[in-house]
Amino acid sequence: MTAATPTASPATAPDQPGALQAALRSRGLRKILVLAVAAAVLVPLAHAKWSSGTWPSDLTVDLTGPLGRTSDWIIDNRDSHPLFVYFLGHLSNAVVISVRAVYQLLLLLGWTGVTAGVTLVAWRVAGVRIAATALLSFAVSGVLDMWLPTMQTLALMIVAVVASVVVGALLGLAGGLSERLFKILRPVLDTMQVLPAFAYLLPVVLVFGIGVPAALLATVVYAAPPMARLTALGLRGADPGVLEAVSSLGATGRQRLLTARLPLARKELLLGLNQTIMMALSMAVIASMIGAAGLGDRVYQALASVDVGAALAAAVPIVLLAIVMDRTTAAAGERMGADPVARGPKLLRGWRAWAGIAVLTALVTAAGRLAGSTVWPSGWTVAIARPVNDFKEWMVDHLYSGVPVVGGTADWAAHFTSWVLDPLRDGLTALPWWGALLIVAALSWLIGTWRTALTATLAMAAIGVLGVWKPSMNTLSQVLAALAVTLVLGFAVGILAAGSKRLEAILRPVLDVMQTMPQFVYLIPVVALFAVGRAPAAAAAVVYALPAVIRITTQGLRQVDPAAMESARSLGATRWQTLRQVQLPLARPALLLAVNQGVVLVLAVVIIGGLVGGGALGYDVVTGLATGDLALGLVAGVAIVCLGLMLDRVTQPTQRRTTGKGA
Amino acid sequence: MSRTRIRVLGAAGLAGATLLALSGCGKADMTKQGSPFQAQGGAKSVTLSTQTWVGAQANVAVAKYLLEHELDYHVDTVQVDEIPAWDALSQGRVDAILEDWGHPDQEQRYVKDKKTITAGGGNGVTGHIGWWVPKYWADKHPDVTDWKNLNKYADQLRTSESGSKGQLMDGSPSYVTNDKALVKNLKLDFEVVFAGSEAAQITQIQQFAKQKKPFLTYWYEPQWLFNQVPMVEVKLPEYTDACAEKGAKDPSSIDCAYPTTPLQKFFNTEFAKGGSEAAAFLKNFKWTKENQNEVSEMIASDGLSADEAGKRWVEKHPDIWKKWLPEK
Numbered sequence: 001m002t003a004a005t006p007t008a009s010p011a012t013a014p015d016q017p018g019a020l021q022a023a024l025r026s027r028g029l030r031k032i033l034v035l036a037v038a039a040a041v042l043v044p045l046a047h048a049k050w051s052s053g054t055w056p057s058d059l060t061v062d063l064t065g066p067l068g069r070t071s072d073w074i075i076d077n078r079d080s081h082p083l084f085v086y087f088l089g090h091l092s093n094a095v096v097i098s099v100r101a102v103y104q105l106l107l108l109l110g111w112t113g114v115t116a117g118v119t120l121v122a123w124r125v126a127g128v129r130i131a132a133t134a135l136l137s138f139a140v141s142g143v144l145d146m147w148l149p150t151m152q153t154l155a156l157m158i159v160a161v162v163a164s165v166v167v168g169a170l171l172g173l174a175g176g177l178s179e180r181l182f183k184i185l186r187p188v189l190d191t192m193q194v195l196p197a198f199a200y201l202l203p204v205v206l207v208f209g210i211g212v213p214a215a216l217l218a219t220v221v222y223a224a225p226p227m228a229r230l231t232a233l234g235l236r237g238a239d240p241g242v243l244e245a246v247s248s249l250g251a252t253g254r255q256r257l258l259t260a261r262l263p264l265a266r267k268e269l270l271l272g273l274n275q276t277i278m279m280a281l282s283m284a285v286i287a288s289m290i291g292a293a294g295l296g297d298r299v300y301q302a303l304a305s306v307d308v309g310a311a312l313a314a315a316v317p318i319v320l321l322a323i324v325m326d327r328t329t330a331a332a333g334e335r336m337g338a339d340p341v342a343r344g345p346k347l348l349r350g351w352r353a354w355a356g357i358a359v360l361t362a363l364v365t366a367a368g369r370l371a372g373s374t375v376w377p378s379g380w381t382v383a384i385a386r387p388v389n390d391f392k393e394w395m396v397d398h399l400y401s402g403v404p405v406v407g408g409t410a411d412w413a414a415h416f417t418s419w420v421l422d423p424l425r426d427g428l429t430a431l432p433w434w435g436a437l438l439i440v441a442a443l444s445w446l447i448g449t450w451r452t453a454l455t456a457t458l459a460m461a462a463i464g465v466l467g468v469w470k471p472s473m474n475t476l477s478q479v480l481a482a483l484a485v486t487l488v489l490g491f492a493v494g495i496l497a498a499g500s501k502r503l504e505a506i507l508r509p510v511l512d513v514m515q516t517m518p519q520f521v522y523l524i525p526v527v528a529l530f531a532v533g534r535a536p537a538a539a540a541a542v543v544y545a546l547p548a549v550i551r552i553t554t555q556g557l558r559q560v561d562p563a564a565m566e567s568a569r570s571l572g573a574t575r576w577q578t579l580r581q582v583q584l585p586l587a588r589p590a591l592l593l594a595v596n597q598g599v600v601l602v603l604a605v606v607i608i609g610g611l612v613g614g615g616a617l618g619y620d621v622v623t624g625l626a627t628g629d630l631a632l633g634l635v636a637g638v639a640i641v642c643l644g645l646m647l648d649r650v651t652q653p654t655q656r657r658t659t660g661k662g663a
Numbered sequence: 664m665s666r667t668r669i670r671v672l673g674a675a676g677l678a679g680a681t682l683l684a685l686s687g688c689g690k691a692d693m694t695k696q697g698s699p700f701q702a703q704g705g706a707k708s709v710t711l712s713t714q715t716w717v718g719a720q721a722n723v724a725v726a727k728y729l730l731e732h733e734l735d736y737h738v739d740t741v742q743v744d745e746i747p748a749w750d751a752l753s754q755g756r757v758d759a760i761l762e763d764w765g766h767p768d769q770e771q772r773y774v775k776d777k778k779t780i781t782a783g784g785g786n787g788v789t790g791h792i793g794w795w796v797p798k799y800w801a802d803k804h805p806d807v808t809d810w811k812n813l814n815k816y817a818d819q820l821r822t823s824e825s826g827s828k829g830q831l832m833d834g835s836p837s838y839v840t841n842d843k844a845l846v847k848n849l850k851l852d853f854e855v856v857f858a859g860s861e862a863a864q865i866t867q868i869q870q871f872a873k874q875k876k877p878f879l880t881y882w883y884e885p886q887w888l889f890n891q892v893p894m895v896e897v898k899l900p901e902y903t904d905a906c907a908e909k910g911a912k913d914p915s916s917i918d919c920a921y922p923t924t925p926l927q928k929f930f931n932t933e934f935a936k937g938g939s940e941a942a943a944f945l946k947n948f949k950w951t952k953e954n955q956n957e958v959s960e961m962i963a964s965d966g967l968s969a970d971e972a973g974k975r976w977v978e979k980h981p982d983i984w985k986k987w988l989p990e991k
Contacts, residue, residue: 074716075750075772079692100699152700164955209754210743212699217892291741291756301742304715305963308861386966400870417823522867532832532858532867533824610836611859618843619836626837628746 011521032443039438046434055433055464062467067631074206077593084207092213095159099212101153109361111147111376112368114138114154117361122324124353126331133327137320140378144313144384146295148659153284153294156322160219160280165273168224172231172272176265182232189225190648191641192599197222197286198605198621199637200632203546205290215292223279230272232266270333274326277517281322285315285518289625299520308392308524309385317520322516394527413535416481421534425477433464436473444649459642468639474616475606476643480517480536482541482602487595490546494553496581504554511547516597519544527612537609537618545601550595556590557583592652599647603640698739708737709934709941712757715835715861718885721958722761722786724973726948729984732977734940744837749929753779754950754966758934759945763927764790764839767911774929781935783928787949792839792883792921794831798893800877809898810849817852819877825854833857834864841910841917842881845899848918853879865963868892883953887959943989950983 078084106114115138123131128392141150171189175182201218208214238261246260262269288296298314315441368374401408418427428436440460447451463472497504519540525545560583582590610618617636693897697986701708709730713723730736741757749769751757773780796807806812817829826831831853833842842855858864864880865888871878871891882894899920900906910917929944935942961972976985 078754085690093691103699116914138726155699205750209756210741210747211756235732286744289744289749290747291743293698293739293741297742301713301720301969303860303862304742305717305720305969306865307963307965307966310968320813389966397873401874414823422823490850508790524862527858527866528870529864531822531824531870532856532863533822534865535823610857611862612860613856615857615859619859620814623836626744626746626835627703628750 023561025208028446032442035438035442035445039434042049043434043438049392050655055469059465060467061465063635064631067634071206071630078209085239088207091217092208093214093472095213098159099155099216103152106151107374109365110368110378111138111142111370113361113365115152116323116364117357120357120360122328124357125335126328129274130327130331132322134135134324137317140320141317143380144316144380145376145378145381146298146317147376149293149295150317150321150405153296153318154582155293156216156219156252156292157277157280157284157321160216160223160283161273161277163216164220164223164276164280167220168227168272168276169231169269171224171228173235175232176226176235176295182236185232190645191224191227192221195641196604196621196637197283198289198625199633199640200288200630201286201611202625206630210291212289212292218290218355219280219283220285221598223276226275226279227272230268231265234268234272235261237268238264261308263352265383267333268327268355274329277325277329278322280415281325281516282518284318285520288510289624296518299518300517301518303524306524307385307389308521309388311360311521311524312388313384315518317518318518319513322365323512323555328638331387347500392528396525399529409529410531411531413533413539416538417533417535420481420526421477421538424481428473428477429470431473431588433469437461440646440650441663446648448649448652451619456646459645459649463639466639466642467633468617468620468635471616471620471636472639472643475618475640477648478609478614478616479599479606479643481537482545483595483598485538486542486545486549486598486602489542490594491553491591491596493546494550495557497550497554498557498583499575507550511550514543519605523608523612532613534609536612537606538613540608540612541602544605545598545624548597551588552594552597556587556594559590570620595651596648600644601650603644603647607640615634618661665802671726683748699739701739707735707939707941708739708831709949710739710741710756710758711761711944712751712896713740713742713744713759714745714748714762715837717887717959717963718764718788718955720962720969721955721972722948724958724962724969725759725950725976725984728970729976730941730944730985734944735948736941747781749773752929752931753777755931755933758931758941759783760929761945762786762788764927765927766806767965779932781930781932783930783935783946785925785949786928786950788885788926788955790885790924790926794879794897794899794922795878795882795894796879796897797872799872799875801895807897808895810851810900813897814852815880820879822856824856828852828854829879831855832867832878834881835859835861835895838881838883839921840881841914841921844915844917848916849900857875885956885959886957887963890956890960891964940989944987947987947989949987954980954983 014310041612075443109136115135118138119131119135122134136148141147156628171185175185197218200221201214204214204218204221208217209468236610242260243256246256249644251259284292284294285296285299288294288300295314295318299311299318301309302308302314403409431439437457437460440554441453441457463469493507497507522543523536523540526536528537564582564586565578568578573581606614606616607618607621610616610620610622617640620636621640622637623629671859680983685917696731698710707714711723711726713720715839727738727740730738741751743751743757745763745766746769749759750759751765752760753773769783774782794810804816807816809945812831814916820829820831821827829852831842831846831851833840833855834856834861845851846853858867867894868880868882880894882888891906892954900918902920902922906917906919910919930942931944935946958972958976959983961967961975962969965972
């Protein structure tokens with residue numbers, strides 16, 4: 001388990017005194033001892049009963065029958081059963097009607113009106129620079145001849161984000177106000193986020209059929225959790241002093257919620273909105289696999305004809321939309337706390353500004369309609385597909401093999417496969433199942449409580465029970481290998497960026513693009529460079545997970561108390577010593593978060609890896625979707641959730657419950 | 664606190680009841696839902712399903728161009744995998760599939776039992792699945808084109824993914840394949856490696872060809888890639904009805920080649936019976952492998968958009984498509 005090493009050491013909070021550390025260490029020893037005794041008793045028993053090294057078949061449950069029957073039942077009853085006719089059908093209609101309404105509005109505004117409106121709103125809430133970005137972004141999507149798909153995606157996104165925010169805020173409200181609901185909610189939200197979207201595309205399609213309603217609902221499932229989490233966090237984190245004061249003024253519960261708790265939580269609420277938007281956009285392409293139309297569909301269709309240039313032309317507007325929306329909501333969040341004077345001239349504030357925006361947009365719309373077409377003029381476009389494809393060819397020709405000294409990408413991929421992936425996979429598959437359970441139990445118990453250990457072990461056991469032990473071990477080996485590469489690169493770049501403002505500024509747009517570029521776009525170049533197999537899947541995962549790790553590392557290192565660094569320096573420590581002995585230990589929580597995010601993101605791409613020869617669980621999920629096999633796809637999806645849960649518990653020390661029942 | 668909770672729960676309950684009341688006021692037919700991006704009311708519109716392989720895109724490109732320019736329809740295309748496409752067809756989300764490679768289970772369920780889908784006859788192209796090796800390699804080793812000699816060459820076909828065995832590359836999981844059973848039953852020293860998507864498989868084949876490396880791949884005709892990378896088919900044990908019957912009962916027992924499949928069109932029943940010009944046109948749509956490849960190659964190899972490729976073909980071959988147009 002190479003990748004787990006950065007966190008495998010026993011949990012010791014850096015600010016605790018030495019005596020407690022020693023106690024913790026010995027507690028860790030005690031835990032190991034208990035496990036060893038349990039193993040000594042249980043392993044011979046297990047071995048005697050099921051002597052095989054892989055998961056015993058007696059202990060599996062085959063879900064093929066029931067899941068197959070479920071999917072048959074849905075297909076047979078979809079057109080007649082009251083559940084569909086009176087409830088889901090209306091839900092589906094409501095989605096179609098709202099998306100259509102928004103789309104018609106966008107078409108009515110025309111390219112002039114939409115561009116002007118978005119630019120003005122961005123100016124109002126986020127400032128001139130972001131307004132310029134917005135203006136440029138919409139112009140670019142027009143120039144790339146992607147205006148109509150962009151409007152389709154925008155319409156879908158607006159409705160999806162509104163729905164996600166409503167659902168997320170309601171869940172978050174419930175979780176923020178009630179301790180019990182919060183406890184129930186947490187695992188649900190965990191599952192919603194870890195469950196690969198691919199796995200629930202199929203059930204959603206079965207119920208709603210392909211098309212916009214299914215795509216929208218899948219997006220909401222994926223995008224609502226951050227809103228729910230941050231709403232709950234904001235409400236729970238409200239300053240008790242303020243609440244006390246409000247109560248003493250005789251406010252009722254609802255007044256307290258509306259006048260104190262929600263306003264106090266507005267920063268978290270806005271951050272939730274921001275995250276929801278980003279998640280929803282990242283679903284735009286995946287949802288196109290079930291007929292969501294728009295930009296994602298263009299990317300997906302281009303992929304089918306192996307046309308990277310065309311895919312990029314459709315992906316660029318997605319990236320730009322994401323950047324504009326991200327910057328606008330983030331800036332709005334920052335401005336919220338600032339005093340009114342800092343928000344610019346009076347003319348740009350309050351209702352007057354909004355009215356001004358409306359009037360100006362209407363004027364520009366009218367001007368656009370008078371001048372001619374409401375869609376982007378077809379003469380003002382630039383075809384980038386050909387040059388992009390030529391560039392890709394050139395790159396592949398020069399990097400694939402025979403590069404002096406370092407070797408070509410194909411050689412790297414082959415070495416990575418045979419030196420890292422193969423041994424790791426063979427090792428994990430050869431590991432007896434009870435051995436794997438023991439390792440998971442030990443690791444998670446050492447850094448957490450017996451509860452987290454139990455969750456992790458049960459998640460691992462569930463994989464065996466579902467009968468997908470072998471492919472899961474294969475997937476796990478890919479995740480661990482990709483995670484190791486991601487962490488090494490991510491920490492290295494993060495440390496460099498933390499030391500240099502300029503590097504960070506250069507990196508920012510690059511990371512933005514890496515984070516928001518749909519993975520489908522780089523699948524083809526990745527295959528061309530690394531050949532079909534597990535290596536390109538790992539490469540795609542690294543590209544996707546790297547930005548988050550770099551960002552969190554940089555931020556964590558930056559936030560280390562300058563006084564501590566200063567004192568270290570004044571004691572004559574070199575830069576390296578300061579980094580190693582002061583900065584890194586103090587930034588430990590951030591680094592652990594980076595590991596955790598790395599796990600989640602790498603796992604998310606493992607599925608996509610199924611499309612380039614990654615095999616294992618990812619391939620099963622893709623196959624399930626492609627062949628309508630609910631059992632295959634869903635079981636593999638659940639196994640991925642279990643892997644995610646297990647890895648999360650093994651990499652995240654629990655600060656939630658450090659006293660009491662532990663050990 | 665507790666009072667707040669009661670209020671919140673009450674509000675949630677109220678909201679739920681409202682939704683129920685709203686949705687309870689009438690039936691909602693799940694099969695009658697169009698796309699929000701469809702053309703404005705009044706316009707005649709057709710939705711076609713396109714699959715990920717380029718041949719299917721070529722059919723749709725030409726049909727779309729003619730429907731739009733000769734019959735004044737608005738055409739939506741939806742890209743979905745084959746089985747979900749059948750489901751969409753039965754629900755009326757899609758009006759027609761123009762190229763199906765044979766899905767007996769789906770045919771039984773939707774065409775024979777539920778009658779929500781109607782068979783539309785062949786599209787004129789015959790499909791064939793098989794194993795192929797590149798011509799540059801087969802020229803050097805002519806005996807590689809018989810499965811009996813494949814084990815001799817397993818060494819040369821090793822990759823880091825196939826380990827100690829030779830690599831037989833398969834494509835998208837949605838394609839009909841018996842390759843795992845074939846490798847086992849024919850006792851071949853090969854490992855089936857799934858590229859996971861046709862795009863990945865094509866990219867890999869092109870890469871191998873550039874390097875003049877040997878490879879063995881699951882592939883099919885008609886396919887434009889043959890024009891770029893000439894390939895020779897490997898002879899598998901002959902396809903017989905007895906073998907097919909055995910395979911239908913137990914797919915893991917198959918030990919013969921793939922059949923040749925006349926590719927079929929399927930329509931949503933309501934669409935087919937609706938008597939529209941579009942339905943009549945799509946029923947008449949029938950061309951040849953050469954026609955299809957001409958369009959496919961424009962799309963996949965020359966980098967034209969499907970619309971543009973469809974247009975160019977239509978402009979060049981009026982003699983062929985004039986026959987498809989319904990009589991006025």
